Amino acid sequence: MTIYQFLLLFLLWVCLPHFCSPEIMFRRTPVPQQRILNARVPRSDGKILHRQKRGWMWNQFFLLEEYTGSDYQYVGKLHSDQDKGDGSLKYILSGDGAGTLFIIDEKTGDIHATRRIDREEKAFYTLRAQAINRRTLRPVEPESEFVIKIHDINDNEPTFPEEIYTASVPEMSVVGTSVVQVTATDADDPSYGNSARVIYSILQGQPYFSVEPETGIIRTALPNMNRENREQYQVVIQAKDMGGQMGGLSGTTTVNITLTDVNDNPPRFPQNTIHLRVLESSPVGTAIGSVKATDADTGKNAEVEYRIIDGDGTDMFDIITEKDTQEGIITVKKPLDYESRRLYTLKVEAENTHVDPRFYYLGPFKDTTIVKISIEDVDEPPVFSRASYLFEVHEDIEVGTIIGTVMARDPDSISSPIRFSLDRHTDLDRIFNIHSGNGSLYTSKPLDRELSQWHNLTVIAAEINNPKETTRVAVFVRILDVNDNAPQFAVFYDTFVCENARPGQLIQTISAVDKDDPLGGQKFFFSLAAVNPNFTVQDNEDNTARILTRKNGFNRHEISTYLLPVVISDNDYPIQSSTGTLTIRVCACDSQGNMQSCSAEALLLPAGLSTGALIAILLCIIILLVIVVLFAALKRQRKKEPLILSKEDIRDNIVSYNDEGGGEEDTQAFDIGTLRNPAAIEEKKLRRDIIPETLFIPRRTPTAPDNTDVRDFINERLKEHDLDPTAPPYDSLATYAYEGNDSIAESLSSLESGTTEGDQNYDYLREWGPRFNKLAEMYGGGESDKDS
Numbered sequence: 001m002t003i004y005q006f007l008l009l010f011l012l013w014v015c016l017p018h019f020c021s022p023e024i025m026f027r028r029t030p031v032p033q034q035r036i037l038n039a040r041v042p043r044s045d046g047k048i049l050h051r052q053k054r055g056w057m058w059n060q061f062f063l064l065e066e067y068t069g070s071d072y073q074y075v076g077k078l079h080s081d082q083d084k085g086d087g088s089l090k091y092i093l094s095g096d097g098a099g100t101l102f103i104i105d106e107k108t109g110d111i112h113a114t115r116r117i118d119r120e121e122k123a124f125y126t127l128r129a130q131a132i133n134r135r136t137l138r139p140v141e142p143e144s145e146f147v148i149k150i151h152d153i154n155d156n157e158p159t160f161p162e163e164i165y166t167a168s169v170p171e172m173s174v175v176g177t178s179v180v181q182v183t184a185t186d187a188d189d190p191s192y193g194n195s196a197r198v199i200y201s202i203l204q205g206q207p208y209f210s211v212e213p214e215t216g217i218i219r220t221a222l223p224n225m226n227r228e229n230r231e232q233y234q235v236v237i238q239a240k241d242m243g244g245q246m247g248g249l250s251g252t253t254t255v256n257i258t259l260t261d262v263n264d265n266p267p268r269f270p271q272n273t274i275h276l277r278v279l280e281s282s283p284v285g286t287a288i289g290s291v292k293a294t295d296a297d298t299g300k301n302a303e304v305e306y307r308i309i310d311g312d313g314t315d316m317f318d319i320i321t322e323k324d325t326q327e328g329i330i331t332v333k334k335p336l337d338y339e340s341r342r343l344y345t346l347k348v349e350a351e352n353t354h355v356d357p358r359f360y361y362l363g364p365f366k367d368t369t370i371v372k373i374s375i376e377d378v379d380e381p382p383v384f385s386r387a388s389y390l391f392e393v394h395e396d397i398e399v400g401t402i403i404g405t406v407m408a409r410d411p412d413s414i415s416s417p418i419r420f421s422l423d424r425h426t427d428l429d430r431i432f433n434i435h436s437g438n439g440s441l442y443t444s445k446p447l448d449r450e451l452s453q454w455h456n457l458t459v460i461a462a463e464i465n466n467p468k469e470t471t472r473v474a475v476f477v478r479i480l481d482v483n484d485n486a487p488q489f490a491v492f493y494d495t496f497v498c499e500n501a502r503p504g505q506l507i508q509t510i511s512a513v514d515k516d517d518p519l520g521g522q523k524f525f526f527s528l529a530a531v532n533p534n535f536t537v538q539d540n541e542d543n544t545a546r547i548l549t550r551k552n553g554f555n556r557h558e559i560s561t562y563l564l565p566v567v568i569s570d571n572d573y574p575i576q577s578s579t580g581t582l583t584i585r586v587c588a589c590d591s592q593g594n595m596q597s598c599s600a601e602a603l604l605l606p607a608g609l610s611t612g613a614l615i616a617i618l619l620c621i622i623i624l625l626v627i628v629v630l631f632a633a634l635k636r637q638r639k640k641e642p643l644i645l646s647k648e649d650i651r652d653n654i655v656s657y658n659d660e661g662g663g664e665e666d667t668q669a670f671d672i673g674t675l676r677n678p679a680a681i682e683e684k685k686l687r688r689d690i691i692p693e694t695l696f697i698p699r700r701t702p703t704a705p706d707n708t709d710v711r712d713f714i715n716e717r718l719k720e721h722d723l724d725p726t727a728p729p730y731d732s733l734a735t736y737a738y739e740g741n742d743s744i745a746e747s748l749s750s751l752e753s754g755t756t757e758g759d760q761n762y763d764y765l766r767e768w769g770p771r772f773n774k775l776a777e778m779y780g781g782g783e784s785d786k787d788s
Helices: 002-013 357-362 611-639 710-723 750-754 763-768 770-780 782-787
Strands: 060-064 073-077 089-095 102-104 110-113 124-133 144-151 164-170 178-181 199-204 209-211 217-220 232-240 250-260 273-279 287-291 304-311 317-322 327-332 343-352 366-376 388-394 402-405 418-422 432-434 440-443 454-463 470-480 495-498 506-513 524-528 535-539 544-549 561-570 577-589 595-598
Touching: 060 073, 089 102, 102 124, 164 178, 178 250, 199 209, 209 232, 273 287, 287 317, 287 366, 304 317, 317 343, 327 343, 388 402, 402 470, 418 432, 432 454, 495 506, 495 595, 506 524, 506 577, 524 535, 535 561, 544 561, 763 770
Parallel strands: 060 144, 164 250, 273 366, 388 470, 495 577
Antiparallel strands: 073 110, 089 124, 102 110, 124 144, 178 217, 199 232, 209 217, 232 250, 287 327, 304 343, 317 327, 343 366, 402 440, 418 454, 432 440, 454 470, 506 544, 524 561, 535 544, 561 577, 577 595
């Protein structure tokens, strides 16, 4: 057939005989005129199979990618048996890229690709073809589907997903230890040739590392690589396709490899001997210095633990490991003394805390050094012979008696004299004193155990050469008791006896107390100072006694009160005794012995008042004081001379009027006319607000010119007022008014009328209107008043 021969020639042209798949199906389109090729194929059932061959057949076309020619790339040819070559048939193409990427010649059925095709973008295209009658547009062949496969070429180099890789491997690893695997991908078709077969090789990083060609696994190539010598390595890996053959494409990547640390280095002290110094006054816990062992490892592999393993100062010093700095801090464990020992030697060991058993063969992971510590002398304060002192002394010793001695010394090699003193804050009453030279403590005032049984003192010892160096010690002084207080009644007894009492009747039980505290305890004896015919005392021998009557019946009208002296004595040495007097009242009692009334209170009963009585007395006193104060105030007010005798004496007083257009009365209290008319002559006037003792002749002042400034005028009047002994007091109000001479109406004040000798006509006031009628009436009759 023609189509078969054409396809065979095409496949031979592309030189790919294996792509002629035996799976290609041949169908014959059922047309009116068929050519049938019969082939007899035996079957197991004895029947003969007939194979039908169609007039045009195809299944797939093949096309190389990345075509670089100038013409369209030829794909293949479609041809039908119905095509007689007269141009009556028309070939139509549809599907993926039909009309754009792939075009067909309608007459010949030739298919071409219009542009370069990349297999990595799309590996195959599915299209449909049909042959129709050009005139009738009727299909002469049914539509058939075929595939155009794109043949791959090696146009893509292998690529790594990462441009730079980071990996690590422990130092001292054995040869062949896996570090990291890198993988490159090739976009070419892995099923076609070697275009996608990648082989790995190392371009940089030898001889330290190697790479497996097929897998891309990077491994160590040298044994015992030491991180302390070199830590960072850069390895360049190449991936090449075509199985690494000549002409293959390649890509590279960089792998940064870091050697991680292992504990393969022991700690080492830089010095065999270390010298330190410390003051003997350094307190316990003071850091005096540090030691440090260096370790070439890092992290936990370099962690070191320090300890003191030997030396003569193991009990005096301690060492602490500082985790942050990996140093050993040497501290004071016990108080130091330069005078006792001046040099200590320690053997310090530093050991790794995390040791890798794989590297035991490298040696012990620890080191030692010698630390010599020198003690430096300082001026130490005095040291007392005891931590505290206790002295006991009887309270009856004489003033100046030594009660004890404190001792102190200077611990320095060059001993300094000691001066003792008392801290007066602990002996505010200055009962004790101390000898500054020998520390003898003695009394400076009498002692009294009943006031204070203990005295807690503080003694200060200071060096004479260096008074700043002081030491304090507590001194406890216990005052021992001496029987120097006589016993007394325990309480005040309010005792009474009934008038109908019988002999031997108990009227009171008494007891005693004593401020002293004898070692054997208190023991009191009771007795009467003299024989008493009325009462007797019976000692109970338990520090109490009973008061009994000796006669039958008492009469309160004859004797209302009896005084019974009772002698109380103790049994300590020296024996102390006192006499207490019982006041016994005679009272009327009922048959049961209950007191009903007494003629008088006991003599020794303290006078007392109830709360209500005290309040009443206090109120009376307050009222009496208020009356006295008021009386004194009134009397003082009467003696005081009033400053103003009457309302008329107020100078320049203001009189208010309720009438419209009214004026003011001329009180002649102050001559204010001189302010308006300075040329007026002052008259002799006396102050009427006080009673003058002597009469002073008023001084005449020169008249001020009419054009004198008001301020100068006022200042002149003030100065005159201050120098005038007859002027009002300083706290009086002196008012000056000066209107000047420019007023058309001149002054309307009636105060001027008293000092002006000339007559004034006030008739013009009536011409001012009804509001001034009242004023006109007041001043209009001035002439008649003056004449009268």
